[in-house]
Amino acid sequence: MQFIRGLGQFTRFTPISLDTLDPFKFELITRRRGHDAVLKALDVALHSKLSFVKLNVVVVKSLNDMEILDFIKLTKDTPLSVRFIEFMPFTGNKWDQKKMVPSSELLSRIRAEYPAVIRDAEELNETARTWKIPGFKGSFGFISSMSDHFCSSCNRLRLTADGQIKVCLFDPNEVSLRDAMRQGASDDDITKIIQRAVSGKKEKHAGMNEIDVVTNRPMILIGHYYNNTRATRPRRPYYETSPHLFERTSSIGARPYSTLTHLDESGKVNMVDVGNKPPSKRTATASGKIFITSLAYELVTKTYTETESQSGDDDSTSPGQQQRAMNKVKRKGDTLTVAQLAAIMGAKQTSSLIPLCHPLSLSKIDVDLRPQVERGRSGSEHARYFIECSATVSCEGKTGVEMEALTAVSVGLLTVWDMLKAVAGKEMEISDIKVVAKTGGVHGDFERAA
Template sequence: MLLPLNQLLFKDIAKRYITYSWTHFSTSSSASSSTVKPRFLQDSFGRKHDYLRISLTERCNLRCSYCMPENGVILSPKESLLQRDEIIRLAKLFVASLGVKKIKLTGGEPLVRSDCIQIVADLTALKASGLLNIGITTNGLVLGRSIKKLVESGLDSVNISLDTLRPEKFEFITRRKGFSAVFNSIERCLEADLPKTVKINCVVMRGLNDDEILSFVELTQHKKLEVRFIEYMPFDDNKWSYGKMFPAHEIMATIKSKYEVKSLPKDHPSDTAQLFQVNGFQGKIGFIGSMTQNFCGACNRLRIAANGNLKVCLFGSEEVSLRDPLRSGWSDQEIIKLIQSALSKKRERHAGAINISKSTNKPMILIGGMFSTSPSTTTSKKNDKSDGKGDVSENESQLLDGNQLSHINKYGDAEMVDISDKKVTQRFAHASGTISTGSKVISLIKNNQVKKGDVLSTARIAGILAAKSTSNLIPLCHPLPLTKISLDFTVRETEIEVNCFVTTINRTGVEMEALTGVSIAALTIYDMCKSANKSMVIKDIKLIQKTGGKSDYHVD
């Protein structure tokens, strides 16, 4: 026996809700600091998420072609970015209440933010609550000047982005000078005695730097570096193409053409890099096959953009604002539930390499290496671009106000609207639609020659039954006692226009009932006539008029 659609939908919603393992409740004198402490944060596919990437800024002092569009990006105004205390509050929630063990600071370029070192020091205090690793991903341009203070403040690991070992090519890729400064930063990091291996991230692009693969490998001969080769990934305006991508298996083949390598175990089961070592070399090499290898099944990471948007999948467009709730006075418990709701919508896997390349995603610099349920949007008043010279546009983030989706609560969950405080009035709705049948079908209907019987009488009864059953078909509609339903058909030369009129005396309107009546009546016409024409088209189903509610509506 088939379950009604609304039961199926709610069973699916219940199944996909996030699972928590509770240990105990902590209490304090402040409601906002009272937090529930689960052992871990787990999505609906059983993946534990204990790795958080936090973007500190959208700004960068380089312009790498695969990361930032050539003309720059529209930056958020400073006031819309997370402040230091907001970053730390969110980090504390993720660590102390949601079981995050690793935090990576990203950008943009995180070190262009003046309070970066202090943020690291603040995060270090969370090691008492279970945080194990604080890392940073940087282009290395100014890292050499600050690595000592960063390590003293508690930094554990460093990833440096470097795609070429040739100064002239560095300037071509990054659109800036600075190769010697980056290479100096690598040396300073090796001298700084970091707890974790210094990693170099190299995005390999065919025809650009694939001829330097062996040179990067040879950096690991006498240095305890981990060079990680990353497949070129598509982001908005970075001119990605399949032909430019140099896949991980070809990188390995290039290395094996000269060296013997051995496989190494991963540092963590959820690590994206497959690790190897050239026999006799001190360092390691790794491969991140973002495009050709699927590691979604072990994904353990979440991302917070500089503007406070939470992104549960790097290749997903869905984001939810954490900044707005912070600034609206939400309690820790409410923010935790919002995070829970966002994670519950994380898909089992991304769309695959080809589909990803055809989809829309932000430039990498705005993600921080975020289904939007956020009650905020960003609009640009000026088409200003970042040129790296300071504040730019006057973008504004604001609540949707009157455009807020009525069936979505503040946590991003679907819910039925409470109509108990609305006035009981007479409500009316009129909807219409058209089915293009062709002249042959019209002739059969007019002459009552359709084998299944009287088409329009049957469609009228079907539409009335459908309107009465709307709440069983559309899960968040209220069941209503309808006082009148009528359907009219206007038969033209090659099409039939269907009109449905519904009336009730109640606290909510009957637009959905009228639209449902039109839809099912049109489908019934199709069903009865499809033997004569399977190419019939149902179109232009729309609301024409509604009255009796808070606001009336009418299509002229």
């Protein structure tokens, strides 16, 4: 039909979706391989006769928001338009408002690195607010559907693969062109159906907590055949069926370690240059656990008299191997105090232990070690004993102090192991070492969900 054939004249660009430049994270997000294929497809598009290429990036907090500047760098030497899309609620995507990073926050991060960034010219009814860095060939923009919607100027319609018209991504209602065409509808009939669909479009979509994510089809199915009553068999990815995509050597993402800042363009070890970064107040908190035996827990938490702490290994005063081991632990001193001091020393020696860490002038180190008991539902019979170590490190510097906090926790827990190995060396286990929170820096604050 003339109406359908006429749609081709509007195809002046191609959108490509890629939410991460890390191939391992790509598999985590997509649950399949093919990161290199996407980069090569992007390169093919950039070398085609298309007017321009758009790269869509859905930003999710603590998943890929730390890669924003890496995507910006792609626009330096290529006429690429990177569009950062706020995380939106759809069926099956585990929507959580805490995962949504407002576009204003992303722009602040970019401005901190590129202060000269300016607004770029936009087409009428463009959904993205576009920006450009002087001297860069490409541009970037934000689709702020959640924090700053553009409903009043949106003129987008979507025709799904199964012939349904959607006037808004967040509206579960759809109008079928397929059924009308199968019944012999003329071009005028199709036009009237579309007009009725558009006239029913709401002034603006619901708030982010009121959007229907139950009956509205998932975003991934808006471009695929969709059947509410029967799950459809997913098609094989295009990169598995089109080997010609691999014939061109990709210039996009040619650096094999695009997100590993400690490797240079050739993959060799490289210490990051932070000389041009302004110093700022930075803090980081890390934590970890060491699981111990009940006997070790008793030794750590019990207060011993001077006579007890000085008892030796002599069999006459220490009957049995276990008693000798206990006496050895006592003679080493206060386990928690020694571990606390070791953790503080470890934080100060981080740059000597981790080769590519920058030496930092730390302003404060707080270390806390607490013996705890984790009891099962049936009581003490299934109790687990452990010592939790928490370290908070602060500085006024040009790079973060996460490594210092992690080193403090690691050294503190290793010291506990050394102090208690005589009575629990075969049973102890160190686990759950992680960054709990951080503040400062270009990437903004972070707090791990409980």
